[in-house]
Amino acid sequence: MATPPSDIALSPPRTVAVVGLGTMGTGIAEVLAVAGRDVVGIDIGEARTARALAVLESSTARAVERGRLTDAERAEALARVRTATDLRAAADADLVIEVAPESYEVKQEIFRELDRIVRPGTILATGTNALSVTRLAAESAHPERVLGLHFFNPAPAMRLVEVVSSVLTSPDAVEVVTGLALDLGKEPVAVGDRPGFVADGLLFGYLNQAAAMYESRYATREDIDAAMRLGCGLPMGPLALLDLIGVDTARTVLEAMYAATRDRLHAPAPVLGQLSEAGLTGRKAGRGFYTYEAPGGATVVPDALTPLGGGPSVAGRPVRVVGVAGSGTMASGIAEVFAVAGYEVVLAARSLERARAARDRVAASLARSVGRGRLSAEAAAGTLERIRPTDAYDDFVDADLAVEAVAEDLEVKRQVFAALDKVCRPGAVLATTTSSLPVVACARATSRPRDVIGMHFFNPAPAMRLVEVVRTVLTSDEAHATVREVCATVRKHAVDCGDRAGFIVNALLFPYLNNAVKMVGEHYATPDDIDAAMRLGGGYPMGPFELLDVVGLDVSLAIERALHREFRDPGLAPAPLLEHLVAAGCLGRKTGRGFREHARR
Structure with missing residues (x-):
């Protein structure tokens, strides 16, 4: 025209x-x-x-x-x-x-x-x-x-x-x-011209899902916001951001987006309408998802929903020795976290060579910390001495906490849990670091499902402060309290959530990434423009396509499929472009090509 x-x-x-x-x-x-x-x-x-x-x-x-x-x-x-x-x-x-x-x-x-x-x-x-x-x-x-x-x-x-x-x-x-x-x-x-354009088109879908997550009582407002700040490096959690934007404004934007897309992910969560109708529109009203010192102010004050201090009512079990099963980057990072905090660590892999290589990775990481002045040479040496590599789960016999960090394959994890069940002493807590698989399926591979829990660290584990603590319907209060106390000891911020696909962070992050891929697939915007929009307009440390290439397109697709399988929402179906790139072997940085070309490592 x-x-x-x-x-x-x-x-x-x-x-x-x-x-x-x-x-x-x-x-x-x-x-x-x-x-x-x-x-x-x-x-x-x-x-x-x-x-x-x-x-x-x-x-x-x-x-x-x-x-x-x-x-x-x-x-x-x-x-x-x-x-x-x-x-x-x-x-x-x-x-x-x-x-x-x-x-x-x-x-x-x-x-x-x-x-x-x-x-x-x-x-x-x-x-x-x-x-x-x-x-x-x-x-x-x-x-x-x-x-x-x-x-x-x-x-x-x-x-x-x-x-x-x-x-x-x-x-x-x-x-x-x-x-x-x-x-x-x-x-x-x-x-x-489409509702939300690029930045808000991606941002408000994510905010809406966070509001729905809170409304379902899956996690507290504090844990949802902390999870996205600490797990994704965002400047503000989604519920605090909704209060800043205005709950009524967010509802208006989402209504317009839903009218254009008919995507259920854009249908405003009922809580947005309830808060708006009650005049609880966020900071400007002095109350929204949080309560503020005064209308227009930024200082949050305690209200009836603020968690009480004092920690769990049930005491956790003492933990002195931690077993870590696995030899990859995540396993070595978790072993370092525990050893730095003073725990004795048994690091088990399929071979002694792999276990020693994982320990060497810890040594290299500690050396970098020494070089940056974050750790003394003596402390680094003492930390490394606390990590004992092995090729046998039998060496977990004295472990008070066993943490599985093997490949993201349910059958492999179930085999590991069955083996841990046989060798770990009664009362030991067994934890999985899965990011997308059902924790209860790991628990059912043991004779002690009450002692099994999710303990989802983020990569790199030594640097990332967040741990999602995932309770199943079978997890005991004692096991939960034990892991919460251990998280405090290793100086990680623990957030509680239930055993469903994606937990908090991935359940909110990956639909946002998927919607970015859909924008490109529909030729609405380029990866460069979308990345710029989210970094500059949303305050994200990385644009969605930068992040997808780092995470791995195959990993992202697996998580998208898990979310779609769990919630059966058509809006969560993986974007066709993502499917096609994975099928073509374009998996991101690790293969040299994803949404962009990369130098092969």
Whole structure:
């Protein structure tokens, strides 16, 4: 479809009007003013505009304190901002950015008014992250000049800007706002018009699943948030992030996504509606998933759902000797964790050579810690002396805790547990490090299922603080308490969860990764753009395709299949592109090719 001729000038916009001076609109105004643009901030009522100016005064003052602006630059930026309560103040703007509430009626009325006020060549941008840009543009007298310009909160800090084109948008308009975004020091990503675009399209599905997980009482809000922060390196847990975004805003975005996709993963979890209807919309209301010291504040205060201190009511069993079964990276890492904490460790592998190689890997890791000043040479030597390699599970006879860390194959694990059951003394706790297989199936391979539990470490075990403690329906309170106490001793943060596919982290992480693959498979965005969007807009330490190539596409596919098998949700079915790449042997870094090419190791 050809776009009509455009009156849009390709020169960079000098005067920009921002309609809507809430948190996002005020942040955008600050970014523009600091970058040398003249800004007209427009909102209904002088109280709103006065509040926005006060926020700008405070925010720029903090920027001076932190050395990001000089006093002179701050004064110049503030002088470039004027406010108004009438849309007619946008008459001379080269670009208008609308950041009004997420309502078609509200936004369409603004665009109709702007059509009568601004010049034909003025670009009209909507800051929506949920509504259809095409639908908004279609109501405009000049749909070719309407596009989406989606900043992320807080706008001064977040580098990503999504530039959203509809089928009606002029390429000239896209070129102008892309240039502006670059001039503002942002990273623009060009996307098409669909609810959530790239970053929120992936982020809100993940947030919705976290809300549903909490609602099902599978895990506490604190454990869900801690698991995703410590297990994935995210700056904030999903439920805390929902409170920051606004529970009502998240519900609106998800409703729009579900209307477009009919994917159950986008159907808002009922708890989002319940909280919204009750006015418990997050930080701005002083209460959402958490309770805050004051509306608009960030300080969480205890409430009726806050876990009580004091630890488990049942005492754990004493642990002095730990057996670790396995010889891979995870097994050697776990052995190091226990030995550093002072436990005697028996490291068993299929051969003495493999066991010694695993111990050598620990020695190399300890040497790196010594080199970085994290450990003394004497402490490293003592740690290594506490690890005894062996090729026989019989040497687990004195183990108080046996940790299985062999291949992610249920039959192999069941054989290991059957062997451990025969040699470990009565009362010893048997733990599996599985990330996707049913713990209870391992337990049923023994005569002591009450003593079997999941203890899911994350890789690399010495560095990652999280351990998912997985109880089956048969696990005893004593076994659970023992593992919780051991986690505290080895300085890991334990989170409790039940025995179902993915536990907390993988159950939330891998559907997000799968949805990213679907975006590429549908030719909506490239792996590079999606990775940039999630790093810059979501604060993720790695983009989804970087992470998939590191984890291994075959491992990822196995976890996706396990999740789909467990929950039978069509939205969890592995993306066809992922299936095809695995079938072709493109497994990520380990094979030299996954979603990207890699140097073979």
